[in-house]
Amino acid sequence: MSFNEDISFKIQENKLKCAYTSNSQCICVDNFIEHNNIKKDEYLYVLNKWSKYYNYDPFFSTMMLKQMVCNENADLLKFYLLSNLDFKNKKRILVFSHELSRTGGSIVVLDAVKELISNGYYVLVVSPFDGDLRNEYKILSVSVIIDHRLAWTRGEKEEKSLFKINWYMDNFVREFDFLFVGTLMGHNLIARYQNYNIPTIWWVHEGSYSLDFIHKVLPQNLNKNIHVLCGGKYVQDMLKKYNIHYESTILLYGVKDIISNYKYKPNYHEKVRFLIAGTIDKRKGQDIVIKAIKNLPKEILSETEFIFIGARSFGNVYDMLMQEKNNYKNIKVLKTVSRTELFKLYNEIDCLLCASRDDPMPVVATEAMMLSKPCLCSTATGTSRYIVDKENGFIFENENVAQLVDKIIYIVKNKSVLKEVGLKSRKIYEENFSIDKFGLSLKNIMRNIKSDF
Structure with missing residues (x-):
């Protein structure tokens, strides 16, 4: 295979045209092709040496590609090769x-x-x-x-x-x-x-x-x-x-450490600001947060703000969220943002809330801890395995709305401890996720x- 491609591309390199078929017989004149050099690593040799022809070959038509991959979708096979x-x-x-x-x-x-x-x-x-x-x-x-x-x-x-x-x-x-x-x-x-x-x-x-x-x-x-x-x-x-x-x-x-790019801002809002970031669906558990918000005492609601950010996915969780947004002034829903904007948002919140029903190791939690922001996580997250409750973060039992309500109340009533808890959560990042x-x-x-x- 690679011998045939190599000699075909050499013909093209010499500004000649080459049409090769599977029934062709290739007779090689000595020294015309370095065939002894491509027996080992022949695929890598050809891909590297003739990358420009794999990336774009004027003699390899779309129809030929469809026949090669036995499918009408000609985008099945694409090469983005770098030479040398x-x-x-x-x-x-x-x-x-x-x-x-x-x-x-x-x-x-x-x-x-x-x-x-x-x-x-x-x-x-x-x-x-x-x-x-x-x-x-x-x-x-x-x-x-x-x-x-x-x-x-x-x-x-x-x-x-x-x-x-x-x-x-x-x-x-x-x-x-x-x-x-x-x-x-x-x-x-x-x-x-x-x-x-x-x-x-x-x-x-x-x-x-x-x-x-x-x-x-x-x-x-x-x-x-x-x-x-x-x-x-x-x-x-x-x-x-x-x-x-x-x-x-x-x-x-x-996760790359970029804490030096952001000045730490602990509790600079009158309200405790929670960030819930991730695809809006049942797995990520935004509906659990909504149920908790609806069960918070009025005096706690007035001291909190919940910022949801993420793309809409399957199911009715997004519709539920938008409905409750209209009922509660302390709920904000943002569209997906760039990485730069997300990191700025981390720095403007007091606690990252992850209520996922199944989340092996949410990156948003790791990034928040990197920036010394405490996390409130369900036990169905891998992050919870590294948290000691109320010491370097906060934990609630998966899908337990009552426990989540209690933890939110505790955080609001003890917001003075958030800076210390956040700094200790930074240690989790340094020791495990740097x-x-x-x-x-x-x-x-x-x-x-x-x-x-």
């Missing part, structure tokens, strides 16, 4: 990201790629779905391949994943020293490639809402080359709850995996 990248003298990692939009699972994979690059690895990213994060990878000089076929056997039982993912990927993975698969959505890739005996990291972050859907199709047994990393003890517990008994290690994500801590943990994990092989 050094892959020969570095350990190589092929990273599978479940998508490239700005979801939590995609963002933490991007952060992992940054750390791997800083430790001297060559990284190439493949994903079934494109998104904004592709530009972030371009800034990092990381090539990206978008191939929708990687998702075709998601949600299918293991035996279906054992068939080819696609013809080039099954061979391409062999040219890498490590594979890195993000989220449980990569279960089909694990099932397919675990028999390749390539050291593979499977970093999972999902909780019960995802496992309800996917637990029946996860591989029952994993080979020794598969190293499962869980994004917290909460994730480990959820896997066990669904009778998934993978041997695993905890790898917490890291970028330095994350980088060191990942580096040690990679070192241990290499020593096993």
Whole structure:
């Protein structure tokens, strides 16, 4: 395959036209092509050397692409390759990201790629779905391949994943020293490639809402080359709850420390301001907060403000929220904002409230703690595992509206303690979620995996 592509692109490079068919016979004159140099790492060699033709080839029509991928959707396969990248003298990692939009699972994979690059690895990213994060990878000089076929056997039982993912990927993975698969959505890739005996990291972050859907199709047994990393003890517990008994290690994500950019503002409002940030749906539990607000005494309502921010999702929670916004003057609902605006908002609130019914490790809580803002979290969040109630944060039992009401009343009546609690919550960030801590943990994990092989 790569020999044919190499000579075809060389013909084009010499300003000649080339039409290649599968029945062609290629007769090569000695020294015309460096064929001895591409037998090893042939896919990486061709992708790197001829990246401009993969990104745009005037002789490879849309119809040819449709026929190649056996689908009418010509956007199934896209190459965003960078040339002259050094892959020969570095350990190589092929990273599978479940998508490239700005979801939590995609963002933490991007952060992992940054750390791997800083430790001297060559990284190439493949994903079934494109998104904004592709530009972030371009800034990092990381090539990206978008191939929708990687998702075709998601949600299918293991035996279906054992068939080819696609013809080039099954061979391409062999040219890498490590594979890195993000989220449980990569279960089909694990099932397919675990028999390749390539050291593979499977970093999972999902909780019960995802496992309800996917637990029946996860591989029952994993080979020794598969190293499962869980994004917290909460994730480990959820896997066990669904009778998934993978041997695993905890790898917490890291958040860049930007506290120096913001001057701390403790309790500068007359009212205690709570921020509820996240997609507005049942899982994130905004309806639980609404019920708590409706049960607060009038004197507490007058001393509080609740700021909701997030995109509308499925269900009726958003409609419920908008209805109560009209009934309560202390409820504000904002549309989604940029990261910069969100961090400014963190600095203007007194407490981050996370009432999720299932949230393995909400980034908004980690970011708030990084800025020394205390968090009030349900026990169905991974963050609650790191909080000592009323010492470095606040906890209430999942879906227990009465307990949430009590905690809000306590915070309002004892708002003088919020500064101290917030500063102690900053310690949770420093000891568990800093970028330095994350980088060191990942580096040690990679070192241990290499020593096993």
